[in-house]
Structure formats: structure tokens, C-alpha cells
Amino acid sequence: MDVDAFTTSIHCALLIKDTVNMSLEERLGWISATMEEACDSSMPRSNFRPPKRMYWWSEDIAEQRRLLVRCKRRISRLRGRTVDQQRRVGEALEYHRVPSYLVAIIRDYFRDRRLIYYDQDVKRIERTMSGGVPQGSVLGPLLWNIMYDVVLRTAFPSGCQVVCYADDTLVIA
Secondary structure, eight states, X not given: OOHHHHHHHHHHHHHHOOOTTOOHHHHHHHHHHHHHHHHHHHSOOOOOOOOOOOTTOOHHHHHHHHHHXXXXXXXXXXXOOGGGHHHHHHHHHHHTTOOHHXXXXXXXXXXXXXXXXXXXXXXXXXXXXXXXXXXXXXXHHHHHHHHHHHHHHSOOOTTOEEEEETTEEEEEO
């Protein structure tokens, strides 16, 4: 069981739902549903089923699938991990010849970020943010475009295309 996922699920449920004005039966139902959801989200998934052989499956389709998997892996490697996000953002901005003072401001935007919230007991909880752009930020879409430009400029195998819209990426093979 993933204790962090369980705890996070419970905290989120407590932050979202106001149980003060509920009857006893409503509270019991809510607690039961919340516990079930928290347990489901924190338990490891191990329901492996070998794929069924389909009559329409051919070697051509298998090759296209292998190509798609290779493309997806390449994109995943290009994304990298959030640990070196500041460096990658800086490199991407310098590639696009953004003035150095703006690069310094944006690098600073990613330093020492924390998420602070209060639980139901009004206890202050603080978490360090290691990656990503705050949802709804004005800078978010621009930084996404700058960071994904390297993905879009990458040479992929023949027959493989990458389509990006907003913050979604689709690999077509």
C-alpha cells in the first residue's frame, strides 16, 4: 500500500467536503466512500492479463505498434525528469535568444517553490514543489511551448508524427 497516496486521498477528501452540516447517516456513507476511494488509489495494481490474439492482427500492425512505442519512449526521454527542469528551461530560453535578464527571472520562478495548505484541523501543511508550472498561470502555456519545441524539432522514424495542442501530445505512427 502506498501510504502517501492514501494520506493524500484522505486529505483531499477532507478539504473538498464539508461534513459539519451532514446527518449521521450521510457522514457514515461519506466516510465509507472516502475510505474505499483512498484504499483503491493507494493499492498496487497487479491484474496482468496476457493480451488476446486478434484475428485482424498482422505483422504490419505489429511493426506500427513497435514504431509507436519507440516514438513514445523517445518523447519520454526528451521530457526527462523534473530535477533538472531549471537547467532545461534556461537552455530552451537561450536557444530562442531570450534576453539573459528574462532567463534569470524565469529560472528564479522555478526556485524554492512550496505548496502551502491547511488541513481540516487548520494545521498548516507545506510541500516542496519539484516541477511543473502552476495551473492557470499566464506563463504556463508559453513555457510549455518553449520546452516542447525540442520535441517537435526531433527527427522521428519514418511514419511517426507528433502532434501537440495546448498541453497535450499525441504520437501517431
